Amino acid sequence: MIYKPLDDFDTRAQEVARTLGSSAGLIGAYWQVIDAVDRMRIAEIREKYRGHEDDFSLVGGFKYLDLPYWLADKVRVAAALGLTDGRRRTVLDIGMGAGHFAAVCKALGHTVVGTDISVPLYDDICGALGVDRRIAPTRHRQPLEDLGLKFDLVTVIGQIFHIVRRLANGEREHWSTDDWGFFLHDLVSRHMNKPGDIYLHLNPNREAGGLKLDAALLAWCEARGAIVDPVAGKIWFNDIAEGNALVDWRATVTG
Numbered sequence: 001m002i003y004k005p006l007d008d009f010d011t012r013a014q015e016v017a018r019t020l021g022s023s024a025g026l027i028g029a030y031w032q033v034i035d036a037v038d039r040m041r042i043a044e045i046r047e048k049y050r051g052h053e054d055d056f057s058l059v060g061g062f063k064y065l066d067l068p069y070w071l072a073d074k075v076r077v078a079a080a081l082g083l084t085d086g087r088r089r090t091v092l093d094i095g096m097g098a099g100h101f102a103a104v105c106k107a108l109g110h111t112v113v114g115t116d117i118s119v120p121l122y123d124d125i126c127g128a129l130g131v132d133r134r135i136a137p138t139r140h141r142q143p144l145e146d147l148g149l150k151f152d153l154v155t156v157i158g159q160i161f162h163i164v165r166r167l168a169n170g171e172r173e174h175w176s177t178d179d180w181g182f183f184l185h186d187l188v189s190r191h192m193n194k195p196g197d198i199y200l201h202l203n204p205n206r207e208a209g210g211l212k213l214d215a216a217l218l219a220w221c222e223a224r225g226a227i228v229d230p231v232a233g234k235i236w237f238n239d240i241a242e243g244n245a246l247v248d249w250r251a252t253v254t255g
Contacts, residue, residue, distance in 0.1 A: 005065035006046055009039055016068040020075075029084045029108060030075045034068065036107040041128035042067060049121065061121050064098040074101040074157075081153065081199055081236075083108055089152040092191065094138055095159045099126035106131055113147050140164055141179060143186045150193045157201045174205045177220045181246075184237075188246045195239040202233035 004012055013034050020027050046065060064070060078084055083091075083105060091105045096114030099122070105112040106129075115136040116122065126133040136145050138161040162175040175183075187198060200221075204211040213233045222228040224245040227236040240246065 003063040003066040003069060005062055006050065007066075009037070009042060009067065012066070013068040016072045020072060025084060026075060026079055029079060029104075030072055033071050033075060033104050033107040036103070037067060037071075038128060038130070045121075045124050045128055048124070061098075061119070064100070064122070064125065067100070067125075070098070070100040071104060074104045077101060077155075077157065077201075078104050078108060081155075081197070083110060083153075090149060090193070092147065092151040092154045094144070094154065094156045095161055096126070096131075096133060097158070098122045099129050099131045099133060101155065101157060102126070102131040102133070103129040111149075113149070113151075115144070115147070137161070138183070140175065141182055144191060147191070151191055151196065152193050153197045153199065154187050154192060155199045155201075157199075158203050159200075160203060162203075162205075169208075171208055172206050174214070177214075177216050180217050181220070184246050188240055188244060192240065195241045198235075198237040198240065200235040202235070204233065 017027065017030060020030055049062065049065065075084075078101070083089065086109075089110050091102075091110050091112040093102050093105070093112060093114040094116075096102050096116050099114055102112045102114040113132045113134060114126070115134045115138070117137045118135050123133065134147060136147070138144065138159075162179075164173040164175065166172050184198065188196075192198075202213060202217070204213050213230070215230070218228050218230050218233070218235065221235045221237070225237065227238060228234070237244075237246065
């Protein structure tokens with residue numbers, strides 16, 4: 001993929017629109033999101049970071065200024081999750097990054113809060129997109145802070161907070177399935193409306209043999225009723241109600 005973070009916004013938006021196919025609903029949602037972007041503020045950010053493209057080592061962060069590309073990407077996610085059907089929801093996007101998904105949700109009429117650590121470029125983009133970005137890091141085995149409302153949908157798209165530590169041999173220690181159980185239990189018990197949804201699109205773990213999805217976590221979630229795509233690393237808990245198996249997060253995969 002060739003990213004174009006410094007191209008003219010509207011020219012790039014037209015170019016990206018042609019990749020969306022013939023779905024009128026998807027294209028309509030995309031232009032609804034694009035029309036909500038403040039061109040002047042985005043131009044100011046581009047000028048601020050122009051010439052510093054090589055300074056961003058955090059997952060190639062400069063590419064996230066290619067807003068039409070990333071907004072289109074997240075419009076597809078929103079459509080898959082039913083967020084383009086006209087119903088209004090409260091959405092929590094954990095590890096929101098530069099706020100593309102939050103901007104899509106906001107433009108589609110949803111109430112959305114995003115959480116993350118502070119990264120100057122991402123903070124600037126979120127400010128320009130006008131999204132609610134809370135500096136509230138997700139910590140290992142620590143409950144998420146109270147954000148002031150309950151959510152119908154919680155999303156985690158491409159997380160890196162699950163890295164416990166980097167080892168001397170270049171590998172990384174990642175959250176265990178039990179750690180994820182703690183995290184999901186906290187969401188369901190303290191932060192969500194019932195029924196509600198949780199959607200995870202996992203980043204793979206870096207291991208000695210390369211990048212691998214967490215097969216144990218995928219199996220654990222599927223055993224508790226999630227719709228799981230083991231190839232793409234997608235997990236969707238749909239219509240979580242009181243008494244859902246996520247509450248008993250210490251149970252084994254077969255329990």
